[in-house]
Amino acid sequence: xxxxPYEYLLLRHRxxxxxxxxxxxxxNGGFEAFEKAVKTMQPAQVTEFVKASGLRGRGGAGFxxxxxxAFIDNNNWPHxxxxxxxxxxxxTFKDREIMERNPYQFLEGVALCAYAIQAHHAYIYLxxxxxxxxARLDQHIAAxxxxxxxxxxxxxxxxxxxxxxxxxAGAYIxxxxxxxxxxxxxxxxxxxxxxxxxxxxxxxxxxxxxxxxETLTNVxxxxxxxxxxxxxxxxxxxxxxxxxxxxxxxxxxxNYELPLGTTFRELIYEHGGGIxxxxxxxxxxxxxxxxxxxxxxDQALDTPMDYENVPSVGGSLGSASVIVLDxxxxxxxxxxxxxxxxxxxxxxxxxxxxxxxxxMQHLTERVAYGxxxxxxxxxxxxxxxxxxxxxxxxxxxxxxxxxxxxxxxFRPDFDQTVQAPPVT
Amino acid sequence: xxxxxxxxxxxxxxxxxxxxxxxxxVMALIYLAQRDxxxxxxxxxxxxxxxxxxxxxxxxxIVGFYSLYYDQPGxxxxxxxxxxxxxxxxxxxxxxxxxxxxxxxxxxGTTSDGLITVEPVMCLAACDKAPMFQVQSGAGLEYxxxxxxxxxxxxxxxxxxxxxxxxxxxxxx
Numbered sequence: 001x002x003x004x005p006y007e008y009l010l011l012r013h014r015x016x017x018x019x020x021x022x023x024x025x026x027x028n029g030g031f032e033a034f035e036k037a038v039k040t041m042q043p044a045q046v047t048e049f050v051k052a053s054g055l056r057g058r059g060g061a062g063f064x065x066x067x068x069x070a071f072i073d074n075n076n077w078p079h080x081x082x083x084x085x086x087x088x089x090x091x092t093f094k095d096r097e098i099m100e101r102n103p104y105q106f107l108e109g110v111a112l113c114a115y116a117i118q119a120h121h122a123y124i125y126l127x128x129x130x131x132x133x134x135a136r137l138d139q140h141i142a143a144x145x146x147x148x149x150x151x152x153x154x155x156x157x158x159x160x161x162x163x164x165x166x167x168x169a170g171a172y173i174x175x176x177x178x179x180x181x182x183x184x185x186x187x188x189x190x191x192x193x194x195x196x197x198x199x200x201x202x203x204x205x206x207x208x209x210x211x212x213x214e215t216l217t218n219v220x221x222x223x224x225x226x227x228x229x230x231x232x233x234x235x236x237x238x239x240x241x242x243x244x245x246x247x248x249x250x251x252x253x254x255n256y257e258l259p260l261g262t263t264f265r266e267l268i269y270e271h272g273g274g275i276x277x278x279x280x281x282x283x284x285x286x287x288x289x290x291x292x293x294x295x296x297x298d299q300a301l302d303t304p305m306d307y308e309n310v311p312s313v314g315g316s317l318g319s320a321s322v323i324v325l326d327x328x329x330x331x332x333x334x335x336x337x338x339x340x341x342x343x344x345x346x347x348x349x350x351x352x353x354x355x356x357x358x359x360m361q362h363l364t365e366r367v368a369y370g371x372x373x374x375x376x377x378x379x380x381x382x383x384x385x386x387x388x389x390x391x392x393x394x395x396x397x398x399x400x401x402x403x404x405x406x407x408x409x410f411r412p413d414f415d416q417t418v419q420a421p422p423v424t
Numbered sequence: 425x426x427x428x429x430x431x432x433x434x435x436x437x438x439x440x441x442x443x444x445x446x447x448x449x450v451m452a453l454i455y456l457a458q459r460d461x462x463x464x465x466x467x468x469x470x471x472x473x474x475x476x477x478x479x480x481x482x483x484x485x486i487v488g489f490y491s492l493y494y495d496q497p498g499x500x501x502x503x504x505x506x507x508x509x510x511x512x513x514x515x516x517x518x519x520x521x522x523x524x525x526x527x528x529x530x531x532x533g534t535t536s537d538g539l540i541t542v543e544p545v546m547c548l549a550a551c552d553k554a555p556m557f558q559v560q561s562g563a564g565l566e567y568x569x570x571x572x573x574x575x576x577x578x579x580x581x582x583x584x585x586x587x588x589x590x591x592x593x594x595x596x597x
Contacts, residue, residue, distance in 0.1 A: 090508045090547035123440075128492040129548050129558055131565040164440040169451055169490035172546065186447030186476070188489045204445055245551065247510035253552035289509055289547075323510055323551075337509045341546055347489075 009233075009241045010217050011257045013101035020136075022143045025104040031149050033223035034111050038155045041223075046116035050219060052227035054239040059084055059175075059212030060287065060318040061394075062238075062307045065219075071199035072117045073207040080208040081114045081122035082184065083216055086168060086175040088127055090341060091288035091321035094243040094255050095213035099126075099133050102217070103140050107163065109216030111150070112223055114161050117209055121162050125180050128169040137165050172345035176393045177210040179347065190349040191393035212319075214243055234260035238306035238317075246272045248324035249279070261309075265301040268324055275326045283325040283410070286310055287318020289338045290398030292405035293331065296324075314405065331410040332417045335403050336361075336368035342399035353396030356387040360403065372418045381407050426471050430456050434475065446476045450486055454493050459562040462502070463494040491545070492560065499534040499541030501583050502560040503576070507544040510551035519555035520544055522573045527580065539587055540580055559583070 013019040016028055025031070037046050051066025072079055083106075087095040098106050114122045126134045141163050144150040152160045166184055173179045174189040181203050183189035202208020218240055222230050231239045238260040244267055247253045251273030258267065264284060268274065275281050284300060285291035294300050294315040303313050310317045325334065343357040363380040366372040384400040391397045407414060427434065433456060434449075441448040450472060457468035469483040476483075487493040505520045524531050524542055534541040550556045553569035557576070568579060 087549045088547060091510050091551050092547075093549040093551050096549050127549070128490070129565055129567075132567070135564075166440070166448070167451060167455070169454070170492040170545075171490050183451070184448055185445065186450040186478070186486070188485060204442065247551035248513045253510075253514075255552070321551075323513070325513070329513065334509065337512060341508055344546055 006257075008257055009221055010098065010105070010214065010243055011102065011255065012105065019102050020100070020104070020140070022104060022140070022147060026147075029224065030104050030220075031108055033220040034108050034115070034149070035155055037112055037115055037223055038157050038159055043116050043118050046112060046223065049222055049227050050116070053218075053222040053230040054227070054237075055215065055218050055222060055230070056238060056240075056307060057212055058214035058218070058242065058319065060089070060290075062317065065211065065215055068199060068211070069113065069116055069209055071197070072209065073200045076200070076207050078121070078206055079117045079119040080203040080206055081110060081117065081119045082180065082203055082208055082210050083110050083122065083124040083213055084175060084177065084180060084210055085124050085126040085130065085133075085213050086180060087130075087213070088172040088175050088345075089288035089290060089319055089321055090338075091247050091285065091323045092245050092319050093247075093321075094245050094319075096130065096133065097243075097255050098213055098217050099130070099137065103137060104144075105220055106213055106217045107137075107140060107144065109219040110163055111161060112219045113209055113211060113216060114163075115159060117207070118159075119209075120160050121164065123184060123203070124163065124165045125174070125184055126165060126167055127174070128167050131167065134165045134167050141165070171347070172341075173347040173393075173395060176395050179393070180210065181208065188347070190347045191395075193392065235304065235306050235308070237308045242305075242320055244305065245319075245321045246324070247322070248285075249276050249326040249329065250274065250324045251276060260306040261304040263302050263304055264296075264322070267305065267322060268301070272324070275324065279326040279328065281324060282327050282329060283331070284315070285323040285325070285402070286315045286320070288321035288323065289341055290318060290395075290401055291315055291321075291323070292401040293325075293334075293409060294405075295409050314409075330368075330417070331406045331413040332364070332368045335406050336364040338402045339364045339399065342395075346396065346399075350390075350392035350396060352387045352390040353392070353399070356383055356391075356396070357399050359383050360399070364403070367414065367417060370417050374415075374418055377407060377414050377418055426453070426457055426468065427475060447478055450476055450478070450483060451490070454483070454487060458493065461497065462500060462560075462562050463497050465495070492565075499539055500561060500587065501540050503540055503542045503557055503580070504545040504548075504560060505542065505555065505557040506546070506548045506550065508547040508551075510547070511554035511556065514554040516555045519571070519573060519576075523576050526573060526577060535580075537584070539584060 018024045047069045055065045056062040171189045174183045178192035179189045198208045234240045242260045244256045256271045281296040284294045300313040343361040346357045348354045384403040437452045453472045457464045470480040473480040507516045532543045556569040
């Protein structure tokens with residue numbers, strides 16, 4: 001007897017060809033959930049479904065999605081939905097596959113979220129590099145209008161909805177939700193001081209839901225099949241399927257849709273084919289360049305990848321962008337790489353991040369290329385530690401994760417590269 | 425003048441946003457201004473400011489903040505190689521060095537015909553398909569994944585041939 005093949009829920013295009021054609025998507029149940037919601041459900045009921053499903057934000061923070069929707073201030077109108085399609089974390093490339101190959105399920109998720117909070121305009125903020133995807137989404141949106149699935153008085157109700165694309169222009173910081181809103185308003189993409197949070201003060205100062213592309217792509221499933229069904233996938237605290245982006249020194253890098261709670265070992269060795277050239281695995285970054293470095297021992301490899309278990313091995317799940325490092329990778333080289341990224345992408349608004357990444361870059365360059373002393377390593381550790389808890393947004397703080405965990409957990413790599421201190 | 429040249433497109437862009445939030449269109453209008461010459465000059469910034477009711481300085485600050493806008497001329501095509509961590513773990517840095525060597529330029533430099541600038545860039549969300557790069561021109565952006573130096577060089581030749589053909593056509597005009 002052969003095992004039943006995994007039935008994709010998010011990357012459905014892998015089993016259904018031409019799913020980016022509206023006809024094909026509808027033949028496979030597409031937009032039935034949206035029609036059902038508009039015709040038969042109260043907006044608050046849609047939010048209740050999402051709450052009950054336990055869906056957590058897939059962009060990295062893991063915040064309960066339904067709760068975010070329920071925070072929308074109903075005394076202040078209009079409301080907006082903004083989909084975060086800025087996907088810029090090194091190691092993350094899942095939203096791209098969804099939008100390129102299964103775009104209508106994502107758009108249906110946007111529509112359901114808009115209906116739930118009674119927004120009449122939704123915006124998709126795409127990173128500027130996703131130029132072609134934005135052009136395709138514009139065509140898909142036009143197709144939805146032509147089919148009567150977007151526009152005025154949908155399904156004979158009083159509800160109307162427009163979806164628009166908005167292209168960024170190359171700035172990692174715009175993945176931070178308030179920086180994204182600033183950017184959409186035509187300003188520099190710099191984070192706002194919070195609170196207030198977007199559900200009370202978002203786009204144009206109005207109540208706004210900001211959700212990641214993958215998060216929204218889960219919503220049609222929940223409305224179509226119900227929250228109880230959704231909770232049969234994944235773990236109790238992390239329900240549902242997740243797309244794991246596997247990259248680095250593995251045989252088969254790529255996107256893998258698996259239930260939350262799958263172990264690192266299964267992802268890396270079964271799906272990813274193991275390490276290149278059969279070499280030993282050294283470390284794992286579970287949340288892209290923003291990750292701390294997890295020592296890849298048996299305990300870590302057998303850890304379920306979900307929001308509650310990854311912290312037990314000194315990491316966090318984030319957007320589940322798993323970068324695999326083998327024994328050829330030098331940790332000083334690696335942190336020099338990640339710090340260059342964060343230095344380049346620092347928006348400059350808050351001093352700890354702007355100055356901290358600048359000084360860390362000088363130090364990591366020295367450390368990586370063997371021109372440093374032990375004092376430089378100590379100073380680097382000190383600068384990174386002083387940034388903790390002081391940056392305006394989470395992205396500033398992300399920059400120190402690999403530095404601190406790298407020095408703490410891979411000290412011999414640093415001892416090897418630094419010069420002996422001068423003899424006095 | 426952008427307002428005349430792209431009147432229809434500007435209307436379509438402005439229609440996306442509430443009428444009292446025209447400023448939201450600034451990013452799209454800068455792309456429009458960049459379409460022909462791959463950079464934005466002072467005159468463009470002033471005109472965009474006028475269309476949206478903001479100062480030219482505010483437009484200039486947006487141009488300076490985002491990495492896909494240019495206020496100086498470069499190659500007509502920008503071939504941008506991702507050398508961030510996941511790509512670097514799969515040979516992207518060597519790929520960039522070798523490609524630049526074969527084109528006889530340094531990373532960040534422009535070929536002697538002024539057509540192609542090759543530069544390293546930050547993560548492009550294609551980490552499983554390294555080495556990879558995007559080509560940015562006034563017409564937009566295109567991804568090229570799972571590349572070799574040879575495949576990149578053949579693309580460069582194709583871009584050169586396209587540019588030569590376009591020059592020929594303009595001469596006949």
